[in-house]
Amino acid sequence: MSISKWLGATLGWSFGGPIGAILGFALGSLVDGFSNGGIKVNQGNFGAPTQSRTRSGDFEVSLLILAAVVIKADGSSDKRELDYVRAQFVGMYGKERANHAFKLFKSISQQNNIPVRDVCLQIKQMMDHPSRLQLLHFLFGIAKADGNVSTAEVNVIHTISNYLGIRSLDFESIKAMFYNSSDNAYKILEIDKSATTEEIKKAYRNMAKKYHPDKVIHLGPEHQKGAEEKFRQVQEAYDQLQKERGF
Structure with a gap:
């Protein structure tokens, strides 16, 4: 073709x-x-x-x-x-x-x-x-x-x-996925280091919805792969804070 x-x-x-x-x-x-x-x-x-x-x-x-x-x-x-x-x-x-x-x-x-x-x-x-x-x-x-x-x-x-x-917060969230620093997990979830456990959980739920692969389902499965990568990084950020905070 x-x-x-x-x-x-x-x-x-x-x-x-x-x-x-x-x-x-x-x-x-x-x-x-x-x-x-x-x-x-x-x-x-x-x-x-x-x-x-x-x-x-x-x-x-x-x-x-x-x-x-x-x-x-x-x-x-x-x-x-x-x-x-x-x-x-x-x-x-x-x-x-x-x-x-x-x-x-x-x-x-x-x-x-x-x-x-x-x-x-x-x-x-x-x-x-x-x-x-x-x-x-x-x-x-x-x-x-x-x-x-x-x-x-x-x-x-x-x-x-x-x-x-x-938005600036969205820009910083995605940017943080490509850097290695101690506060990246917070930036990915769009929260401050002073966030409480409940605020971290709420932020994770919000980000999981925002970056869910189904949000770009209309673009076809080929572009859902990239969305899955963002979704995975949100999950990893949350897992990291769970371990650090012990909740």
Whole structure:
């Protein structure tokens, strides 16, 4: 299946707005971008996207664009980060679809001056909150792939998070999943070290609901895997505090 036919079957609102424009230019640079009769994209004329449920392809294209921004945040594209992206795609989509996704990702990465704010505002308007949290988790995974989340990468992800309308507490919670420090368990559960046992239990219940994999079931099983990872880290944070506090 060509990239154009694959996208035509999985995209909804991403065909419009700034994301559609970026996608159009990316497809135009690929060999089969417009030659196989799959989809027709007008690169220079995109109206406002039409409200519709986020499909797997919408999430995927949004992820590809934001991943390209994060990878270039520190001024270079580390091979380990690229390998991480490819491995994640293979794990989520299988080899054939992953090859399409990675080819599109490289084409997007070659574009200069991606309008990050406009892209994020489109995502914020069209994508539900749990799916946006999943995007943020993936971006931190990319940044950590080379073994270190640089200040530049954190700053870019924080900017993206703000544009996506994600609360500071949610940002810090997901960020803490990629660091090792004594207070990470508290940050993941969005509480202070002074929290009582009952407050810890309540926070765990709230976070378990927020990060439950069923929250992104509409994106397909491939994206539930990432949600399961967040859910597991919430459970581990709670288990750690149970042992430390002895309850």
